[in-house]
Amino acid sequence: MISRVAEHCFWLARYLERSENTARVLEVNHTLLLDFHVPVEQQWRPALIISGIHDYAEEPTAERVQAFMTWDRENPFSIASSLAWARENARIIREVISAEMWERMNHYHLWMQAPESRELYDGNRSEFYAEVRRINQLLHGIADATMSHGEAWEFFKLGTYLERVSQTARIMDVKYHTLLPKVEDVGSPVDNAHWVAILMSCSGYEPFHKKARAAPMDPATAVAEFLIFDEQFPRSIKRCLWECESATAAAAGNPVGRDRTKPERLIGELIAYLDARAIPDVIREGLHETLTHVVDSVHRIGEAVHAAFFAADVRPPGSGVRPGPATVTQSQSQS
Template identity: 70%
Template sequence: MISRVAEHCFWMSRYLERAENTARILEVNYTLLLDFHVPTDQQWRPLLIISGIHDYAQPATADNVQNFMTWDAENPFSIVSSLAAARENARIIREVISGEMWERMNYYHLWMHSPAARELFETNRIEFYAQIRRINQLVHGICDATMAHGEPWEFFRFGKYLERTCQTARILDVKYHMLLLKAEDVGTPVDHAHWIAILMSCSGYEPFHKKPRIGAIDTGIAVAEFLIFDEQFPRSIRRCLSECLTAAAAISGDPVGKPLTDVDKKLYELATWVHGQTIQDVIKLGLHEALTIVVDGIHDVGKAIFQTYFDVSVVPAVTQKDKKPVRQTQTQTAGAQTQSQG
């Protein structure tokens, strides 16, 4: 498999996942502010910080932030930019993905630039964001059902779960940090609503409440434990890292537990650290500090992925599937792109 195909598969998935995450947090925040009074500094600026945007020059009002995170083509983290980037990656590797997958991605890319999408955004904001969420879910379903489950599919999975890990950590970190500005707010209805919003931002509200618990436990601690450590929830940090390990092992051709490439090693180190913690360890260390370790670890894994699989100067490592490393030719590596590592 040539490096440029792997890179396009990986980033196509990440951009799709990023669009869904952005839509979800915008929708949840919009709904939360309809029901509760939230201090101005806790309303919309945290959503920019979750996406890594710290230098937004305009006032962080509802309309400004929603338009910037939805329609601004110059913002690489906006929904329209993410879907356009996902579609462009798919276009380049049309021979690898299924025809049904390309058709659906192209359809929604055109829909985003149509008057109908703008009209829905203006008239029914919640339904608009729900439609964006369904785009990613539909494309992933089509991918699993119609795409051969070989190396391109594994890179697609790898990108999805790596992006999810980072987004869950960022959402929990930023929103939790904004929650505890005043000790007297803890335990109030607004505080409880914020924790619900955190769960909904990660699609975890129903799974969280359906999971049996023994004894009384603080809501914040329970939510943090669920989003970090739950082994069954598909967006928890632990589960996403486990999925990343599986995809990385399939790509490198070696069984899980025997790291070979730098990607395997960095991912294994991060997953081992997370698996070795408990919620009490995280509280003792500090939730922000623990989640920073996760986010920084994901960035390190992303850099390792580029250097190991996408950099045109790299010679592949020896794997069980191919005992003799083969140097990539100029034809194989031509056109490889460097994507945003955000």
């Protein structure tokens, strides 16, 4: 597989995952504010911070933030922008993805530009965000069922799970470090509601409550343990890292005696970092510090993936053949 195709598979998955995460965060925040009184500074700015937007110039009101994170094509983290870039990556590699996947990807790209999507957004905000979530879930299902599970599929998986690691860590960190700065608020109904919102933002509400626990924990500790360490939940940090490790190894190939690539080493180091800790250690050392380490590590892993697999001078493991240069868009370089 040439590096250009691998890169587009990787970024197609990341943009799809990003659009779903943005929709889920906006929907959960919209619902939370209907049920609880939350201080103004804690209402919509955190939704921007989760996406790494710290310099939003306007007053972060509900309508402004939702419009900016949904429709603004200049915002690389908006739903419209993410779906447009996902479709562009899919268009370039139409011969790699299935015809069914391309047809559905193009259908939703056109839907986002049609009056129907705006009407749904204006008339039923929750249903609009739910439809965006279904777009990603449907496209992942089609890809799983209709794409050959070869190298292209492994890069698609790597993009999906690397984006999930970043999003789960960011969502938890914003809650812990930004939403609840006052110690006296810990354990309050609003505090518990925020932790429920965090679970819902990661699609973890039902799996969390269905999981048996050996000993009772306070809500914050229990949710943090679940979203960081759970080995079965497909959006927990540890499970996503396992999937990244598997996908990266498969994409690199497995000849006898092969040295691990730098992305594999960095992923392994992050897994070892988490394996050396339990949730009491994380709380004692600082949840914010642990999550910051995870987010920073994901950035380093993303850069290593680009250098190892997509850069112009990349060589396949064990090969002296240099493939053609990968095409890296300015937007795709923003991980």
